[in-house]
Amino acid sequence: MAKLKTKADRPGWDEYFMGVARAAARRSTCDRARVGAVIVRDNQILSTGYNGSPAGQPHCLDEGHLMEDGHCIRTIHGEMNAVLMAARHGAAIDGGKIYVTHFPCYHCLKSLVNAGIREVCYADAYRIDAKVKRLARGARAVLRRVKE
Secondary structure (H helix, E strand, O other), rough: OOOOOOOOOOOOOHHHHHHHHHHHOOOOOOOOOOOOEEEOOOEEEEEEOOOOOOOOOOOOHHHHHOOEOOOOOOEHHHHHHHHHHHHHOOOOOOEEEEEEEEEOOHHHHHHHOOOOOEEEEEEOOOOOHHHHHHHHOOOEEEEEEEOO
C-alpha cells in the first residue's frame, strides 16, 4: 500500500464513502446500470447494497433483463438493497445518510425517507427527475451531488 505523503493524500469522507459505493456497484448483476450504495451514520458504515435480483432468483447477467415499461424489473435497486440489508441485520439507519452512485428514483427516495435517511449523496446525474426533487423538499431530505 502506498504511503501517505500529506494529509491532502487522505480521502475526505465523501470521497471515501462514494468509493465504497463504487466498489459495491461492481457486484451488480444488472448491466443496464451498475448502482452501488452505502448507508452511514456518524461516519460509520451501517450497510451496503447494489442492484441485483432477489436471493435465489435468476440474474440479468444469467438470463437477460425482465423489461416492463422501459425498466428492468428483475432487480432490486442498490439503495433498497442497502435498506433491506440494514433491516435484516438490525442496523438502525434512522438519521443516517446514503451515498449512491446514481441519482435515486422516486420509489427508492420514498423508501429512504420513510427509513429515516435525511441526506442522499449521489455521484452520477442519472435520470434527474423533478418529482424526486419535489419529494425530497417536501420530506426535508437533502439531495446532494458529490464530486469525485
